[in-house]
Amino acid sequence: MVRRIFAYVFITATVVIIVLALTQSPLPKGPGVELVVTKCQTCHGLEYLTDSAGISREMWAETISEMEEYGMEIEPQERETILNYLATYLGPHPPSEADRSPHSSKSRNRTIDAAELYRQSCAACHQAQGEGMGRLAPPLAGNEMLLKDRRYALLVVLHGLEGEIEVGDRTFDGQMPPMAHLRDEQVAAIVNYILTAWGNDQRRPTDFAPLSPEDVTKARSESLTPQQVWEYRRKLR
The missing domain is CATH 1.10.760.10 (Cytochrome c-like domain)
Structure with missing residues (x-):
């Protein structure tokens, strides 16, 4: 029973932290932003990403590889999602604000x-x-x-x-x-x-x-x- 309560509290706290991070995030909204916040904010502030905005897809791929060497655990599909987000929204040619609101x-x-x-x-x-x-x-x-x-x-x-x-x-x-x-x-x-x-x-x-x-x-x-x-x-x- 105690374990179940602890697990519930832990999951709830994690969700709250992620929601707050997304609400206060300096990152532009787009497919994959939640995963970027979850994975990247574990070790450093999101300002590290925004300060690097404008670099190429290849450089973002190298950055992700470096993070993996430092111990970031990431599945292949998660890696692709994160890379696509960073290369699109923090790459050399990010979409305009209007294009981020397709509906x-x-x-x-x-x-x-x-x-x-x-x-x-x-x-x-x-x-x-x-x-x-x-x-x-x-x-x-x-x-x-x-x-x-x-x-x-x-x-x-x-x-x-x-x-x-x-x-x-x-x-x-x-x-x-x-x-x-x-x-x-x-x-x-x-x-x-x-x-x-x-x-x-x-x-x-x-x-x-x-x-x-x-x-x-x-x-x-x-x-x-x-x-x-x-x-x-x-x-x-």
Whole structure:
């Protein structure tokens, strides 16, 4: 009986601490923030994370690995969730405040400028004309793999991509971070823009149909990792 009471008190206290931490947290809201607070605040203040805001996905991955070496216990799926959160909301290109409130009437009714959305979210690496950048970001213009399977293009934008790939006669080993913070209609707009711009509309399959927000909703529910998207790409060859 005493043990049950102690366990109840301990669990209740833990829940209260987590709720208070989330209420007072300096971290932006987003998928995975609760796990970040629970795991990271065990050893240090959350200011450590906000002070590091702006670093790349690779650097956040190294930071998590260092924390594991110091004794942080974390499951593989938890690691992926934390990394996706940090890379998205505390990475080089965090979403705007409006994008963090996807269900507000303002965000739902706003007209989407797909070209501008691409410029804000993708052009820094893939460039304005979709030509890509060095070995970091492959070209999107004339990218046969993207045009071959629109679902693949959707999965890359939504869930990210990690692993060496070949586009044409070039090899790329950069990492594409997930863009899951974007609303379903925004993701659909970006993918449709990429598959239409820079002459891609002349290379698409004859049965091509634009993606809808409902297509994105379905793909989002799969919760794939960037490595799983890479496996999906490999099977397309």
